[in-house]
Amino acid sequence: MIxxxxxxxxxxxxxxxxxxxxVFLAHYLADFAEKHDSNKVVEILRKTWAxxxxxxxxxxxAVPLGGALKELLSSALADEPAESRTAVQI
Numbered sequence: 001m002i003x004x005x006x007x008x009x010x011x012x013x014x015x016x017x018x019x020x021x022x023v024f025l026a027h028y029l030a031d032f033a034e035k036h037d038s039n040k041v042v043e044i045l046r047k048t049w050a051x052x053x054x055x056x057x058x059x060x061x062a063v064p065l066g067g068a069l070k071e072l073l074s075s076a077l078a079d080e081p082a083e084s085r086t087a088v089q090i
Contacts, residue, residue: 018056021048026063033072045076 024032025048033041052060065073 014053014056017051018053018059021052021056022059022063024048025060025065029065029069033069038072038075041072042076045073049076049080 049057
């Protein structure tokens with residue numbers, strides 16, 4: 001076991017989750033957003049954001065997104081604390 005806290009997330013599993021989320025944002029979000037209602041996309045983005053670590057979130061914020069996708073991400077993150085949205089340029 002890594003560390004002493006049995007409830008602590010597995011760092012390897014978290015890294016995998018972060019990568020999956022960033023890949024979704026970078027490569028699949030545009031197609032997904034075209035096929036689904038914007039409210040559903042915003043909800044998916046909120047759930048995706050909640051799964052990521054701070055490091056994964058910083059990586060996600062570095063993904064270049066076009067206007068409509070930036071707006072969706074901005075809507076999804078509107079209720080997030082400022083530190084969770086650091087570097088977001090929306």
